[in-house]
Each structure stands twice: as structure tokens, then as C-alpha cells.
Amino acid sequence: MKTNDKTLIKELIASDLKPIGNPNFTLNTIERISEAEASKAANSGVKDLSILYPMAVFALLFISMTLGKALYPWLQPEPGNRLASTMEIISGFLFHPVTISILISISVLYLLDVYLKRQHA
Amino acid sequence: MTANPNIPKQADYAILIEKHKVLAFNIALKITKNQQDAEEIVQDAFVKAFGAYSGFKKESQFSTWFYRIVFNTAISSIRQKRIKTVEIDSTLTETLASNQIANTLTKLDNYDRKRLISKSLENLNELDYTILSLYYYQELSLKEISKIVDKKPNYLKVLLQRARGKLYNSLSASIKKELNELI
Numbered sequence: 001m002k003t004n005d006k007t008l009i010k011e012l013i014a015s016d017l018k019p020i021g022n023p024n025f026t027l028n029t030i031e032r033i034s035e036a037e038a039s040k041a042a043n044s045g046v047k048d049l050s051i052l053y054p055m056a057v058f059a060l061l062f063i064s065m066t067l068g069k070a071l072y073p074w075l076q077p078e079p080g081n082r083l084a085s086t087m088e089i090i091s092g093f094l095f096h097p098v099t100i101s102i103l104i105s106i107s108v109l110y111l112l113d114v115y116l117k118r119q120h121a
Numbered sequence: 122m123t124a125n126p127n128i129p130k131q132a133d134y135a136i137l138i139e140k141h142k143v144l145a146f147n148i149a150l151k152i153t154k155n156q157q158d159a160e161e162i163v164q165d166a167f168v169k170a171f172g173a174y175s176g177f178k179k180e181s182q183f184s185t186w187f188y189r190i191v192f193n194t195a196i197s198s199i200r201q202k203r204i205k206t207v208e209i210d211s212t213l214t215e216t217l218a219s220n221q222i223a224n225t226l227t228k229l230d231n232y233d234r235k236r237l238i239s240k241s242l243e244n245l246n247e248l249d250y251t252i253l254s255l256y257y258y259q260e261l262s263l264k265e266i267s268k269i270v271d272k273k274p275n276y277l278k279v280l281l282q283r284a285r286g287k288l289y290n291s292l293s294a295s296i297k298k299e300l301n302e303l304i
Contacts, residue, residue: 004219004220004223005219005257005285006257007223008219008222008223009253009257009258009285009288010257010258012238012241012242012288012292013242013253013254013257013258014258015234015235015238016235016238016239016242017143017144017147018146018147018150019143020142020143020146020160020163021156021160022160025138025142025160025163025164026135026138026139026142028164029138029164029167029168030131030134030135030138032164032168033131033134033167033168033171034131036168036171037171
């Protein structure tokens with residue numbers, strides 16, 4: 001590449017550069033950045049956890065089922081048998097393939113939500 | 122009241138805005154052909170780039186990324202309302218050499234010179250203008266420009282030669298026309 005070309009084309013482009021119409025462009029841009037940063041800071045502490053409610057219900061049922069199974073040997077036959085059949089129903093619900101698929105889908109959606117929020121932050 | 126920790130960072134960034142805003146605006150203007158759209162695109166690009174600014178170690182990395190945002194945003198904004206530019210033949214045989222062009226331009230008065238240069242640059246399409254301005258004016262490397270316009274460096278070299286040829290052809294034709302009118 002000839003130096004002449006470099007100098008000439010640089011000068012040609014420089015001489016034809018149009019100025020930005022808005023004289024406060026830099027200031028306005030900085031203001032927009034400040035607003036964006038302020039809203040990001042205001043929203044950073046607030047997390048929407050509603051998507052995790054089904055997970056919480058699952059965890060609660062799982063804990064109560066574990067507790068029930070642990071208590072079973074210590075109870076009298078009558079309430080013990082009732083507890084055992086209740087636990088069977090709960091575990092049937094918890095480990096049903098549909099429940100597991102719903103929980104996996106919710107987890108994936110939650111992670112996607114967190115990732116997208118981080119990208120737009 | 123607490124001091125805003127972003128102030129020094131934003132002050133540094135204002136220097137970068139001042140440095141890049143004019144060329145970015147001209148690239149966006151060349152693509153969109155609309156001053157307001159171009160300003161909006163450049164401002165958006167600066168806002169988007171700010172978040173990642175502290176992560177850039179070299180200024181050249183910032184400019185590559187920033188011009189890429191400007192170029193892509195401008196291109197996608199006109200995708201719907203694309204205006205066809207007049208293609209200039211880059212294979213004209215009677216192109217003047219760069220020193221002949223430079224000599225003739227210095228002989229013209231300021232107004233005629235500006236008008237002639239402006240007309241010749243107007244005839245370039247958006248990609249040619251972007252490549253030429255980033256390579257010759259902003260002095261970015263072919264590798265950096267290839268990332269901005271998403272073309273392979275080898276192909277970009279061909280595009281750059283072609284764009285330069287187009288500019289010289291257009292200038293030569295205008296200069297010859299100007300000289301003929303004088304005679």
C-alpha cells in the first residue's frame with residue numbers, strides 16, 4: 001500500500017466528515033448511561049423468585065415425607081399405618097415423571113431468566 | 122449523600138465518546154441516510170458499550186467492538202427500507218494516480234474541493250465507505266475491520282482495493298469533468 005494513498009484517502013475522509021447535529025451529544029449520552037446505571041443499581045437487589053415457588057412446595061413435601069418415614073417405626077400401628085399410606089401418596093406424586101419433568105423445566109427456565117437478565121444488565 | 126462511584130469512569134468514557142463519535146456518526150449516516158437515526162444508533166452503541174468498557178484492556182479492542190455495534194445496528198435498521206446505491210465501475214481504465222488527484226485537488230479552491238470530495242464519497246456504498254474510513258482514517262488493521270464488518274481478512278483486502286479504486290475513479294471522473302468545464 002502506497003503512503004500517498006494512505007495520506008490522500010485519510011485527508012479526503014477527514015475533510016468530508018459531517019459533525020453531529022446535537023451539540024450536547026456527549027453530555028446526553030453520559031446522562032443516558034447514568035440513568036441506565038441507576039436503574040440497574042435499583043433493580044439489582046430485587047429478584048423475582050415466584051418462579052421458584054413450585055420448587056419450594058416440592059422441597060416442603062420432600063422434607064415432610066422424609067420426616068414421616070423417619071417417625072414411622074416410633075408410632076403405634078394405627079396412626080403409623082395411616083402415616084405410611086399418606087407418605088406413599090406423597091412420594092408417588094413427588095417422584096412421578098411428570099412432576100420431575102415440570103421441575104426440570106422450571107429450573108431451566110429460571111437459569112435462562114437469570115442469564116438473560118445478566119446479559120441485558 | 123454519597124458520592125457517585127461512576128463519575129470517574131464516566132469522565133474517562135466521555136473522552137472515548139469525543140474521540141469516536143464523529144466517525145461512528147458518519148458511518149451510521151452513510152448507512153441509514155438519516156441524521157436522527159444515525160445519532161440514535163451511535164448513542165445506543167455508546168450506552169451498550171459502556172457496561173463492558175472496563176473489561177477492555179486495549180483501546181483498539183474497544184473500538185473494534187464499538188464500531189461493530191454501530192455497523193450492525195445501522196445495517197439492521199435499514200434492512201427493511203434498503204435504498205439501492207449506484208454502483209461505480211472500479212475497472213475504469215483512465216483513473217488518475219493518487220498524486221495526480223492530490224495535485225489537482227490542491228489547485229481547486231476550498232469550496233470546489235469540498236464539493237468534489239463529498240460527491241465522490243457519496244457515490245461509495247456503505248460497506249466501501251466503512252472499510253475505507255476505518256482503514257485509512259481510524260487506522261485499524263484489516264484483522265480488526267474484518268471483525269467489525271464480518272468478512273474474512275483476505276476478502277476484505279480485495280474489497281479495500283476495490284473501494285479505493287471506486288473512490289479514485291469517481292474522483293478522476295469529477296476532476297476531468299471539472300477541468301473540461303474550465304476549458
